[in-house]
Amino acid sequence: MDIKTLILVLAVGNALFSAALFIFQLTEAREDRNRDWTRGKLLQAVGWFLLYWRGSLPDAVTFTVGNIVLILGIAYETWGILRIAGTVVRRRVRGIALIAVTSTCLIVTPFLPALRIGATSLAAASFFAVTGLGLFRSTVGKSPLRTTLAWSFCLVALVVATRGVLALVNGDFNLFTDNLIQEATFLGVLAGLLINGFGILLLVKEDADRALRELSREQHAILEALPTGLCILKDRIIFRCNPAFEAMFGFAPGTLAGRPARCLFESDETFQSYGRKMYESIQATGRFSDEVEYVRQSGERFWAIDHAVKVSGVADSFVVFSVTDISEQKGQQETLTRQKEALQETLARTKKLEGMISICMHCKSIHNKKESWEQVEKYLTENSDAQFSHGICPECYKKYYSG
Numbered sequence: 001m002d003i004k005t006l007i008l009v010l011a012v013g014n015a016l017f018s019a020a021l022f023i024f025q026l027t028e029a030r031e032d033r034n035r036d037w038t039r040g041k042l043l044q045a046v047g048w049f050l051l052y053w054r055g056s057l058p059d060a061v062t063f064t065v066g067n068i069v070l071i072l073g074i075a076y077e078t079w080g081i082l083r084i085a086g087t088v089v090r091r092r093v094r095g096i097a098l099i100a101v102t103s104t105c106l107i108v109t110p111f112l113p114a115l116r117i118g119a120t121s122l123a124a125a126s127f128f129a130v131t132g133l134g135l136f137r138s139t140v141g142k143s144p145l146r147t148t149l150a151w152s153f154c155l156v157a158l159v160v161a162t163r164g165v166l167a168l169v170n171g172d173f174n175l176f177t178d179n180l181i182q183e184a185t186f187l188g189v190l191a192g193l194l195i196n197g198f199g200i201l202l203l204v205k206e207d208a209d210r211a212l213r214e215l216s217r218e219q220h221a222i223l224e225a226l227p228t229g230l231c232i233l234k235d236r237i238i239f240r241c242n243p244a245f246e247a248m249f250g251f252a253p254g255t256l257a258g259r260p261a262r263c264l265f266e267s268d269e270t271f272q273s274y275g276r277k278m279y280e281s282i283q284a285t286g287r288f289s290d291e292v293e294y295v296r297q298s299g300e301r302f303w304a305i306d307h308a309v310k311v312s313g314v315a316d317s318f319v320v321f322s323v324t325d326i327s328e329q330k331g332q333q334e335t336l337t338r339q340k341e342a343l344q345e346t347l348a349r350t351k352k353l354e355g356m357i358s359i360c361m362h363c364k365s366i367h368n369k370k371e372s373w374e375q376v377e378k379y380l381t382e383n384s385d386a387q388f389s390h391g392i393c394p395e396c397y398k399k400y401y402s403g
Helices: 003-024 035-052 059-084 091-108 113-136 144-169 180-225 243-249 268-285 327-353 376-383 394-401
Strands: 229-234 237-241 287-295 301-310 318-325
Touching (some): 035 059, 059 091, 059 180, 091 113, 113 144, 144 180, 229 243, 243 318, 268 287, 301 327
Antiparallel strands (some): 229 237, 229 318, 287 301
């Protein structure tokens, strides 16, 4: 396989990996996508394709533009991998790299092919080396895959740098020179493309799996720490619940998972009644919120407020419930209700004695609403909570019983 064919293979290979990376990341949120990888591979594909037409198009296109695009593609790939390694490349650094690559290619364009090859090869090798060192120094998710990719990038950097040095030493050197050094370089870059290309795809998956595991651990910690009872039901079977939920219903840790939700209700009738009400609301609106009467394992009934939502985007019918025990609040509410009713009754009776009351100036009888006269004792007894007992005062005793 001659050098020109190898360059074409590199152009096609990078284009395919760019498309694969783009498709692979479509399912991720926009902010989580690593666009630098996709851009890097696409730019490398364009750069190699321009180099393929060396001799057929002006050097300003095939060398200057081709090498600027190719090396910037390698730079973008470096930045994408460094992001996975936990290093964010600032815009200022990216700008400096863009200026340095563009300036280098423009400056060496008028010189002999050997000098141009040497300068551009060393520039490309520097980015490959940074990628390898970045993976070696990564503090995020070290793995055999990352170590293998790090060695691979360092090896490609060594091969490309060797080509650049030999091109500077040997003046008789151009892009399509068919010698052992050229063949080894382009075969090494091609091998690196395959290893690193598939490795990057695996690295994307590894990073996604790691993020998923971290998210799962965070959710588990939140679920365990919440004081509110949380429960996940699947077809009215308890799929998972937190310790607060088990303690609320009086069950030992880990003993509720796999049980039918029927064990949380006093009777089949209550279970079916509330079940219909809950799932009709969830079916219609995707959520449910209401007060529900449950029963503890001891048989004690208690009131709770439920908030439920259906888990969307999954094939199975999962429903997440949050359950808050409101027995104490319910008791306080009932006490306040009774006190309010008693107060209203008292106020109602008290209001009967308000206003102007007509009383006889001699016998002290009361003129009632029925337009008749009655004794003051009878009137007050019927229209208030007052009760009378009869006695005799000292003045009356002297008047009526002193002889």
